[in-house]
Amino acid sequence: YGELFPWPSATCTNQVRNYYVDWRMFRDVKRRKMAYEYADERLRVNALRKNIILPKELREVADKEIAAFPVDSCPVRIRNRCVLTSRPRGVKRRWRLSRIVFRHLADNNQMSGIQRAMW
Structure with a gap:
């Protein structure tokens, strides 16, 4: 094997x-x-x-x-398109991700240096 x-x-x-x-x-x-x-x-x-x-x-x-x-x-x-989903609108230019994917990754702590706003 x-x-x-x-x-x-x-x-x-x-x-x-x-x-x-x-x-x-x-x-x-x-x-x-x-x-x-x-x-x-x-x-x-x-x-x-x-x-x-x-x-x-x-x-x-x-x-x-x-x-x-x-x-x-x-x-x-x-x-400009999202590199993960190819979505054309709502793309965060700095990360090249759509707002939906960006929020999902940020919520699950999968993006370095990004966290939800807390106050």
Whole structure:
């Protein structure tokens, strides 16, 4: 038995099929990667678009360049989600947890340095 399973937890492990909680979180992660990848280029082209000193033709070219970028490269499409439940609303940004999960973990003393208000 020891040769087959050298560590005791090998018999009772669960298979982790996906790294992300659901497809919404996976989609958001893809958007974050895309926004990070195109951030520098997008910043420069937007600066050209919004510069009123430049000729109108040049700004129109910059408009077309921005339109040619992938839609998911826009940082506005990124949504903060809870890392445990993928809930999009009521997320405590500092801990990246939804208010429901945050309260549950705080009530059960599972968050270091966090406790319920007592007076």
